[in-house]
Amino acid sequence: MNYLRRTFLRGTGAAGTVAIAIAAGLLKPGQVLAAEWNKVAFDATTTADAMKGLNVAGAVESKDILIKAPDIAENGAVVPVEVTSKIPGTTSIMIFVDKNQNPLIADFEFSNGAEGFVSTRIKMASTSHVKVAVKAGGKAYTASKEVKVTIGGCGG
Amino acid sequence: MADAMKMRATMQGDTADVKVLMNHIMETGLRKDAKTGQLIPAHFINSVVAAVNGKTVLEAQWGAAVAKNPFLGFRVKGAKAGDKITINAVDNKGEKLSGETTVA
Numbered sequence: 469m470n471y472l473r474r475t476f477l478r479g480t481g482a483a484g485t486v487a488i489a490i491a492a493g494l495l496k497p498g499q500v501l502a503a504e505w506n507k508v509a510f511d512a513t514t515t516a517d518a519m520k521g522l523n524v525a526g527a528v529e530s531k532d533i534l535i536k537a538p539d540i541a542e543n544g545a546v547v548p549v550e551v552t553s554k555i556p557g558t559t560s561i562m563i564f565v566d567k568n569q570n571p572l573i574a575d576f577e578f579s580n581g582a583e584g585f586v587s588t589r590i591k592m593a594s595t596s597h598v599k600v601a602v603k604a605g606g607k608a609y610t611a612s613k614e615v616k617v618t619i620g621g622c623g624g
Numbered sequence: 625m626a627d628a629m630k631m632r633a634t635m636q637g638d639t640a641d642v643k644v645l646m647n648h649i650m651e652t653g654l655r656k657d658a659k660t661g662q663l664i665p666a667h668f669i670n671s672v673v674a675a676v677n678g679k680t681v682l683e684a685q686w687g688a689a690v691a692k693n694p695f696l697g698f699r700v701k702g703a704k705a706g707d708k709i710t711i712n713a714v715d716n717k718g719e720k721l722s723g724e725t726t727v728a
Binding site: 505506510545546547548550565568569570572573574575576577578579580581582583585586587588589590591592 | 679682692696
């Protein structure tokens, strides 16, 4: 187990919280994962740190990223969000909610013809900006939209 | 897990529009059990991989803040009717979910 734990720590650059990693079942021998879960970015408590963990710090504002989300979400537990990137060569889309305990919601990576579009539903703790970062052609872009939340959907 | 996913894929012009609904609790690990006051341990899907005819088109990493019973929509250019779309997801406890459909 120790050897695997080392591998995991090295792979993610994370320190501590090994118990979570073990509970997460990521360390089973022989298990093939597409990519290692970016624990550093997902555990970050600020959007800036999460963006750093994903190598998109310093992303440039772009009007070519369209975020479709409600202006007012009655229930923060289910907020539909649709992101379209019109930037050519979009390879990944990341979604953050600034005010959530862990702002990073999800990271989507595209290949083999998948378009720069993703639609999902997220949880929001409170009224916040929904921030999107896009990687395209080795550069990072960002856009955000405020969503007002009447009832929070994280914790309780 | 039976009926872990509901999927639909339709052609919109030259692009396949894929919609997936997964059956998962997506527990954040931040909520407390109302009776015991103990934190409910996190249990959420953290990795999703979608493939068209075996070729990966989308790799996603999720945190616990994706809503319960997650919905995922994406588009694949160049896919054709009859193409097979598979989704494989793994949660933080190592449980696997998968689904498969053909583009209509």
